[in-house]
Amino acid sequence: MEDLLGNAVEVVTVGDAAMTEAHEALVQASREAMLNASRHGGGTVSVYLEASDGQAEIFIKDRGPGFELGDVPADRLGIRESIIGRMKRHGGSAAILSTGDGTEVRLRLPAAAEHAEGKS
Amino acid sequence: MNTTLGTGAGTARPANSVRVVIVDDHAIFRSGLKADLDASIHVVGEAATVEQAIAVIVQQRPDVVLLDVHLPGGLGGGGREVIAGSAALLSTTRFLALSVSDAAEDVVAVIRAGARGYVTKTISGAEITDAVFRVAGGDAVFSPRLAGFVLDAFGTAPADIADDELDKLSARELEVMRLIARGYSYKEVAKELFISIKTVETHVSAVLRKLQLSSRHELTKWAAERRLL
Numbered sequence: 001m002e003d004l005l006g007n008a009v010e011v012v013t014v015g016d017a018a019m020t021e022a023h024e025a026l027v028q029a030s031r032e033a034m035l036n037a038s039r040h041g042g043g044t045v046s047v048y049l050e051a052s053d054g055q056a057e058i059f060i061k062d063r064g065p066g067f068e069l070g071d072v073p074a075d076r077l078g079i080r081e082s083i084i085g086r087m088k089r090h091g092g093s094a095a096i097l098s099t100g101d102g103t104e105v106r107l108r109l110p111a112a113a114e115h116a117e118g119k120s
Numbered sequence: 121m122n123t124t125l126g127t128g129a130g131t132a133r134p135a136n137s138v139r140v141v142i143v144d145d146h147a148i149f150r151s152g153l154k155a156d157l158d159a160s161i162h163v164v165g166e167a168a169t170v171e172q173a174i175a176v177i178v179q180q181r182p183d184v185v186l187l188d189v190h191l192p193g194g195l196g197g198g199g200r201e202v203i204a205g206s207a208a209l210l211s212t213t214r215f216l217a218l219s220v221s222d223a224a225e226d227v228v229a230v231i232r233a234g235a236r237g238y239v240t241k242t243i244s245g246a247e248i249t250d251a252v253f254r255v256a257g258g259d260a261v262f263s264p265r266l267a268g269f270v271l272d273a274f275g276t277a278p279a280d281i282a283d284d285e286l287d288k289l290s291a292r293e294l295e296v297m298r299l300i301a302r303g304y305s306y307k308e309v310a311k312e313l314f315i316s317i318k319t320v321e322t323h324v325s326a327v328l329r330k331l332q333l334s335s336r337h338e339l340t341k342w343a344a345e346r347r348l349l
Binding site for chain 1: 240242264265267268271272276298301302303304308
């Protein structure tokens with residue numbers, strides 16, 4: 001990812017959990033968020049993953065100029081579909097917090113979510 | 121080892137300038153770092169090995185030593201050995217560990233030897249300058265990675281009243297560590313938690329103290345195991 005986009009990405013992980021299909025969706029959603037952070041954000045991209053028996057959370061933070069979700073054209077599906085939609089379909093959630101100092105994407109997947117729904 | 125621990129509270133930025141020694145076995149990294157540091161930071165010495173480092177630190181008595189975790193020479197102990205060898209100066213000279221290494225064992229070892237913080241080498245010139253002033257002022261500097269190590273080592277559940285206070289983090293300390301691990305600056309942590317930057321510094325210093333003094337054997341065991349991953 002760093003080689004692809006030229007931004008530094010610092011990844012910190014805490015804890016461990018068995019991978020499930022829903023976790024795969026979490027990984028894909030965070031990949032999309034990291035690409036966005038590198039492309040449109042700026043500075044070092046910080047990625048924090050915390051996994052436990054109860055849930056998995058990933059936070060992706062950049063130091064770019066920020067944006068309004070409402071200002072994103074309707075035909076751009078990266079955030080709506082690949083991040084928010086994907087997390088919802090797999091029983092998780094996504095929140096995006098953006099200010100002039102940067103953007104943080106917060107992804108959360110409860111452990112029970114893998115039973116909530118199957119494939120997307 | 122614990123001689124510096126009480127000094128975290130009061131002091132702000134030292135008046136004018138800070139005297140620094142850079143210890144790293146790569147000359148190119150040393151000169152690059154020197155060029156990146158703010159003009160108010162005076163590099164008064166450099167060293168490339170454990171022996172050179174101890175000699176120049178004892179001779180120059182700098183305010184801050186920027187210390188690579190991995191160094192040739194000595195008994196093979198790297199940065200940890202440099203701190204141990206300059207232990208008599210720990211009340212006046214602060215150590216900031218600098219590394220590209222992911223090995224928790226090594227990072228935890230330098231912190232437990234007495235370093236006031238740990239940053240990765242990807243840090244910018246402005247950030248490292250800020251970190252140097254912070255450490256010189258007696259505060260602790262935690263990079264996201266160190267915060268992650270701490271969360272992993274101490275666990276992410278807050279302390280019970282029954283726990284030995286050195287073996288667990290308080291709920292507030294956990295919150296601060298999580299935000300730092302997420303890439304938040306001290307200023308952003310303060311804003312997010314509605315507390316002052318000074319309070320953030322106090323929490324971070326408290327965590328540093330636990331990391332240095334906790335006798336829980338799991339800490340060393342955890343770090344050793346983590347290396348195998």
